Amino acid sequence: MTKGLDLCLDNLTKLEAKAPRVAREAVTEVAQEFKKELEVNTPVSDELTLTRLKEDIKISNFKKGGDAPSKDIGFGRSTGWRAKFPDSGTIYQKAQDFEEKTINAITPRAKEIYKNKMREVLGK
Template sequence: MAVTGEAELIANLQKLEKTEEKKARQATRDGAQVFQDKLKQYTPVAKTGDHSGKPPLKDHTKHGNLKTAGGDYSVDVGYDKDKGWIAHFPNSGTSKQHPQHFIEKAQNASKKEILAKYIEDLQV
């Protein structure tokens, strides 16, 4: 398709900009979902068992809404308020428990998959 005038060129650029913004938003959301899935997979479950009837920490993963501050897109991924405060104990360790670093392991394990998803979503 040939562009014949300045107005048509500007209209096409604005259309492309909106399309690219939509793709960037979707790529960010998809990346957050990939990381949340990995976080759930890497989050340890207590071996002794929690007999309280409450779901394990891995069932408390969540992701927030898309943030678009300053032209950057981001989505927070972590744990909900119910059990989120407890996640740092097994991750960072305590005086009686060695650190498991499962959050960092999930980040490292999800990098390639997130980048692949970004490339897929952002293709023109």
């Protein structure tokens, strides 16, 4: 998975150099796709008093610095600290690995989005 991610970031850096607006559009599109997939994979608690993880997924603004544009996608402040328990598991509950499942599911789609955006810019 690391090789694929490195290739995505390299291509995104090239795209950023040629067409920054299109690169930002690609990152935003991938972030939206990731959010949808995370909502599907996130387990739902039976507790009615707590804000559910699924209902508190956030996408950040573009991060400054770095070679390529990027956004953070994850859970909000009120629920983010709880996400590690169902994801990694505890002595009372089996790990559900929903974050890893989401990354593995969205990586091919992200590569496809970046490839299509690069084709738009480079005309290949």
